[in-house]
Amino acid sequence: MKQGKEQVRPYGDTMDDGAMQLSFTLPLKLDEMSCEAARTLGEQMGLTDVGVTYSRDLGQGFSFFIIYGKYTGSVDISKITVNKVECQKMKKEEVDQFISAKFGRKLNILGACIESDAHTVGIDAIMNMKGYNGHKGLESYHEMNAYNLGAQVSSEDFVAKAIEMKADALLVSQIVTQKNVHLANLTKLTDLLEAESIRDQIILVVGGPRITHELAKELGYDAGFGPNTYAEDVASFVVQEMARRDKK
Template structure:
């Protein structure tokens, strides 16, 4: 059974406003608020530096509405000002949604049981120094996320959750030991692009260890990366098969596993 998604009426492009400005106090006043930290001690000179930065970024006039010392050598600012930029709202192209149907749990299990004829094995972990397991737990643990139960809920999916701060070597070794069909890695820590570096390192290790094509019984596990800050890179750049961003639910991941690993499965139509 395909879970049909309800949609709200979306205005046609011709009904959308063409040119828009940000909204601050009144519609179209082009006022925006931004925050940042500068490596200078709090004081008048620091506030003038913040205003100089704001003007270079296109805020004019601008004012510092909040400044707070962050230790002896740093200051946090909130700046409010007017921008002179216009946005062609009607001309913005919206990326297409997912290319596969969202399947209910029963159909995911039916597909695996029918096509794979064994349990589908998923190994998940937070790699590198990342200790934030909320994301990976939301997808894997039976408690799930947003009212949906995690992959552990599926009778036909065997889940191995390795937890946090797992090295690439440990993940690769466990994936081989479990004969994993898919590997899910979660990355929340993004300082100095650690999430990108860690994921690329993981992908490179798996590509080297599994030189053959992805797929059950064919070679490399399906590589899936998830986290809130992967919107600046593509799957090809990371070397993974799929990127899931913030707000992803377990059903989306489970449906993708069927789509990617069991391509011969035809979703069951509503009866």
């Protein structure tokens, strides 16, 4: 297929070669048969020139595979629409100036990994003073009182703390997503906020590797942030959304 500016396909060694790599686990012990099963799966996915480039025995009848192949199709990016957070990204200093000018007080921001989730890497990157990858966390913002409540915080405790601290925004991190447990956790939190009649008074944000803005909105959140998100992304949205609500 002759590709125009809007048609793209995977790139490996040369432009438009369609080369791609996939990894997955099969419930089979590692042997010649399971390797061929992995290769055949690649062909059934529409790949050509499929080969198993890496395999590993995981024990107890499971094996991990990486396959390499070529895809002959393409994607028309002109037909793609993305539901994303709409706000002007500001630097840390600009956020502080915005808060001072618009609200005249410090904002109370609470963050936590709720329910069964014990993985704090995401919420720590957003909340903690040192932040992540050179991006300072919300604790370093002069016009924010940022409280990181940590891991496995029950939704009931999170809501109670939000009421106690008169929170302006709640930041939720969900890393654990097996069997879609994050959907149940996130829904439980919005239900409790609604039951306490404070949902409309709080900016509610969720982040995680499988979180999209579209999913967050469907679950009743104001915004959803996926990978490659930093504190200033979240802070910019929170303060601008608060200002937008104040104008109503």
